Amino acid sequence: MEQNVDEILGLVRELTEQYTSKESTSVTYEKAQQLMGAILYCIEEREQCRSEFDVIQTQETSSVRQIYEQGYELVKKKTAAAMNQYNEQALWFRDYENLALRETFDAIPEFFIRYDVRFYPQNHILGLDYPVLLSLERFCGIDRIDAYLECLRLEQIFLQSFSEEFVIESLERYSRDYRNLFCNLCGIVLKRFLCNRLMEFSVENREWKPEHYEELKEQILGMEKEELEQTCYEQMETYAKELLTESDRLILYLNAGIADIAVELKNEAEHGVLGRHI
Amino acid sequence: MKNMMELILAEQKKQELEQTLHCNELSVRYGLLLNEKEAEEVILYKNEVLKENKRVEFGESILPKIIETFCDSAYILQDTYAEILKELQEIFFYYKNESMDELSDDELLEFMKSQYEEICFGDLDYLKGTCLERFAREVRSGHGADIFQKREDIL
Numbered sequence: 001m002e003q004n005v006d007e008i009l010g011l012v013r014e015l016t017e018q019y020t021s022k023e024s025t026s027v028t029y030e031k032a033q034q035l036m037g038a039i040l041y042c043i044e045e046r047e048q049c050r051s052e053f054d055v056i057q058t059q060e061t062s063s064v065r066q067i068y069e070q071g072y073e074l075v076k077k078k079t080a081a082a083m084n085q086y087n088e089q090a091l092w093f094r095d096y097e098n099l100a101l102r103e104t105f106d107a108i109p110e111f112f113i114r115y116d117v118r119f120y121p122q123n124h125i126l127g128l129d130y131p132v133l134l135s136l137e138r139f140c141g142i143d144r145i146d147a148y149l150e151c152l153r154l155e156q157i158f159l160q161s162f163s164e165e166f167v168i169e170s171l172e173r174y175s176r177d178y179r180n181l182f183c184n185l186c187g188i189v190l191k192r193f194l195c196n197r198l199m200e201f202s203v204e205n206r207e208w209k210p211e212h213y214e215e216l217k218e219q220i221l222g223m224e225k226e227e228l229e230q231t232c233y234e235q236m237e238t239y240a241k242e243l244l245t246e247s248d249r250l251i252l253y254l255n256a257g258i259a260d261i262a263v264e265l266k267n268e269a270e271h272g273v274l275g276r277h278i
Numbered sequence: 279m280k281n282m283m284e285l286i287l288a289e290q291k292k293q294e295l296e297q298t299l300h301c302n303e304l305s306v307r308y309g310l311l312l313n314e315k316e317a318e319e320v321i322l323y324k325n326e327v328l329k330e331n332k333r334v335e336f337g338e339s340i341l342p343k344i345i346e347t348f349c350d351s352a353y354i355l356q357d358t359y360a361e362i363l364k365e366l367q368e369i370f371f372y373y374k375n376e377s378m379d380e381l382s383d384d385e386l387l388e389f390m391k392s393q394y395e396e397i398c399f400g401d402l403d404y405l406k407g408t409c410l411e412r413f414a415r416e417v418r419s420g421h422g423a424d425i426f427q428k429r430e431d432i433l
Contacts, residue, residue, distance in 0.1 A: 017336075017337060024379065024382055025335050025339065025340045026333045026334060027334060028332060028333055029333065029334060032336075
């Protein structure tokens with residue numbers, strides 16, 4: 001362990017020299033922390049892919065420096081892959097006229113321009129204002145951007161499985177001002193889709209009459225929250241499996257919104273306001 | 279972070295003392311010498327100043343550079359040599375921060391030396407409180423390079 005700390009400190013020293021171009025013998029604590037963080041980030045990246053490397057190299061022969069350099073290369077590769085994913089996604093991306101989604105997506109290339117793999121890989125630079133269903137707080141650097149892009153990709157797959165008219169109408173029923181709101185589009189459409197499925201309507205049904213709301217209300221009130229959640233999950237799962245061959249990721253992603261939707265439906269049914277957003 | 283600093287400092291201590299004593303070979307030509315005890319005190323003081331200014335040295339120490347830059351000054355005498363070195367270190371790190379690391383070590387030392395010799399005539403308070411204060415302000419406002427070109431006109 002002590003030897004590892006020594007090696008890490010040696011790496012920090014080298015990185016500091018590179019950072020200051022040997023023009024300064026000292027740096028601030030903040031800068032030292034940043035550079036130490038840069039090294040630990042790459043080491044962690046490499047540790048996450050341990051099995052991939054251990055086939056080639058046994059742990060005994062790997063020095064901290066080797067692990068760091070391999071991690072650094074992995075971060076570079078991941079960044080290049082994320083950029084490709086972004087470019088590919090941009091070809092079929094739809095913002096459904098939501099400003100937050102459009103501007104957040106358009107800002108992502110700025111990350112690739114400014115991302116500093118060597119001296120600050122743990123910095124994700126962007127605020128990523130458009131909210132996705134999953135909390136990405138535990139990720140930083142390219143990991144957060146990569147995870148965010150994946151969330152957007154899964155959202156687009158789900159949203160584009162419906163006609164644009166259905167999506168826009170669902171969003172407008174949620175709020176006439178949805179274009180200027182920082183809200184998750186996928187969650188809104190998922191909720192409407194689930195209501196259709198609970199009523200055994202077609203997925204894109206838009207003909208909701210007052211008696212339908214009453215019927216849905218009775219159905220929801222007749223279920224415990226957990227039961228409602230389970231029913232919603234099953235409906236979503238069936239649909240996702242029809243949509244994609246490899247649907248696991250989509251199911252996992254949409255599932256992050258199910259609990260909130262179940263609570264919302266329960267509350268709306270209890271207060272007789274189901275028709276407000278559906 | 280605290281442990282990290284301690285490890286770094288412990289590792290550097292031995293090397294630094296040797297380097298500092300090695301500087302005697304140059305400074306002795308100007309009648310200035312540090313004995314081992316004084317050198318240790320100056321290094322310890324530097325480490326305190328580094329902590330105060332929330333800075334860390336990873337590799338080389340700035341002390342040999344300060345000695346090399348200032349040892350030929352007519353305003354430094356053997357009696358006060360160690361004390362002046364301590365103060366110069368303090369001023370150096372303070373203005374490294376004040377100039378937001380926009381200056382390299384050499385640039386800052388060069389400016390400190392020229393002001394110390396030509397403007398302050400060996401007065402460290404004037405160097406710290408007036409000359410470098412103005413200089414750091416100019417550097418922060420992005421005019422540091424102009425000052426290097428026209429430093430005679432500043433004061």
